[in-house]
Amino acid sequence: MKQTGAIVSVADVAWIIALWVNRSIHSSMKTLKWLLNLDFEQQMNETEKIKRAKQIAIIAGVFTAFVGVLLLLNYLQIKKSDPLNSLVLEKLVERLSSEPNNQQFVEEIRQVDLLMRKAYFTSLWQVRTGAYLMLLGAIVLVLSLRVYYGLRFAIDQPSADQIKEKKKRQLTQRWIGISGALVIILAIMSAFFTMNHLRSYEPEKMIVHSKAGDESIEQLEIVSIRTSETEIDTVIITESTDVEVKQPEVAITQQPEMVVFNEETVKINHNAFRGSWGNAVSSSTNLPTSWDGATGKNILWKTELPIHGYNSPVIWNEKLFLSSANTSKRVVYCYDRNSGKLLWEREVNNIQGSPATQPKTTEDTGLAAPTLTVDGEKVFAIFGNGDIIAFDLNGNRVWAINLGVPDNHYGHSSSLLTWEKKLFIQYDTHSGSKVMALSTETGKTIWETVRTNDVSWASPILAKVDGKFQLIMLANPNLSGYDINTGKQLWSVDCMSGEVGPSPVYGGGLVYATNEYARMVAVNPKTGEKVWEDNYYLPEVSSPAYHNRYIYIATTFAVVACFEAATGKFLWEFDAKNSFYSSPMIAEGKVWVFDTGGKAYIFESGSEPKLISSPELGEKVFATPVFADGRVYIRGVKHLYCIGVN
Incomplete structure (x- = not known):
């Protein structure tokens, strides 16, 4: 583990230097672009151009060689100390096979494995980044050398001795170029083989054959x-x-x-948030529509909740x-x-x-x-x-x-x-x-x-x-x-x-979703196509409910609203006393929803706002009501209530 950490630290420092040099290359490329402009006379004299091109070539050459060496070192380091085949990890696995119920070994294996994989994928990132940087440096080097020699030999007509010298220089440059190309090819091959190192970890090769009864090894x-x-x-x-x-x-x-x-x-049953499948519909019947928390009317029982929850x-x-x-x-x-x-x-x-x-x-x-x-x-x-x-x-x-x-x-x-x-x-x-x-x-x-x-x-x-x-x-x-x-x-x-915050709801073949400061949409889940959208009234916390061609929402602005489910057409609104966190529920063809003050609003489901009753619980409510035949259950901030006909 210490060896791997040291490798990563050295590599990180090296790549910081490489990225700094890359900034110099980036700046030099701007100058190179300037040099390649057709109107040379207006920018600088020929001597200055040659000098600038030479500087760029030197920087690009050093940078390309530096990145190439880093890629080779990175390949050799990974090959020598493969983080995915850690000796420490192997020893822990061996100990775990002899003590399969030792949770300390399990946790150590997880931590070591995580560290090894982080080191490995950091190396992969360095290889990919280095390949791009080296290619960039090589391109700048070639272009700058071409500009340099093109300008230098265009100044004066060369003599016979200069021509011989030029041929020798060209031969030397050719061998230097071949050597440089070999270094680049070798570095790229190192990058290629490094990135393909994960082939030995294909899924079919990762199956662990354990002894009978050993269930601690994961597959x-x-x-x-x-x-x-x-x-x-x-x-x-x-x-x-x-x-x-x-x-x-x-x-x-x-x-x-x-x-x-x-x-x-x-x-x-009511086995999840908002009932069956989470879609805000209950099949319960004979539900009470009037109660009074203050007097105890139709409160069959209530029990104090010692710890809070929403x-x-x-x-x-x-x-x-x-x-x-x-x-x-x-x-x-x-x-x-x-x-x-x-x-x-x-x-x-x-x-x-x-x-x-x-x-x-x-x-x-x-x-x-x-x-x-x-x-x-x-x-x-x-x-x-x-x-x-x-x-x-x-x-x-x-x-x-x-x-x-x-x-x-x-x-x-x-x-x-x-x-x-x-x-x-x-x-x-x-x-x-x-x-x-x-x-x-x-x-x-x-x-x-x-x-x-x-x-x-x-x-x-x-x-x-x-x-x-x-x-x-x-x-x-x-x-x-x-x-x-x-x-x-x-x-x-x-x-x-x-x-x-609001959850979606499904009904009538469409999925409906909404959120405050956004929109309400209807989507066909067969095709994933959006059918309609609207932004007239939008809830922040409370989720929508669907029943019999209508969509109902309750907002934090104390409004209950109804829309036509097929088109999104707004039908009606009702101003309540307090904001809504509780989500509307559908039961016995009615819409049930509690505001944060504990007041319930029970509507007939339909295209017009028909309020059946609005009984008071006498306690703040943020939860959604739950139904069973003849019963309404609601969680207040301090008590759990069961409501039914006394």
């Missing part, structure tokens, strides 16, 4: 995904050493339930889940949704890679903004420090990993989705964006796709298009659809700007 398959417009690299990881899988910590004696997780059970509850059968977090504690809660009784709470800790110091977040985001998701067997939670964890529905810890602290100036808020044994994560940050699918059974990565967009606070949704589900995500500047099985990007539309 990587790299798949190149190409679309008509972009090329995206997807890494499919079949084994991972970063995942911590634990046996149940608490033995809870209970008869196992037959779990059916399909489209029907997803529709009758995520919304999720429901599976008779259990309700949510999370909370502060700088010292992250917790997942499970309640009996009929009685409000706390069934269990589990602190999220002891996760490998989890930061000791929590990232800074704004007050209106916090560390527990993303909503959980549940698949009938396990509940999954993600926090603002990159921790992600799975519990079974009895509170037994199944697995936990850390994805790396998200580089996000407000805090991470993208919620989770699950389908077909996959956990989908939108992880868009300042330092890089990606979407990934983890195994719900083990937490290991199934696929991961790099995204080329800015940081986003929106959550993914699932849309069934032509019988197949697409994973759809919104960020600046793209609204994109992905294959849920491979991570391949199916389509992408450049349509958004700003700091994207």
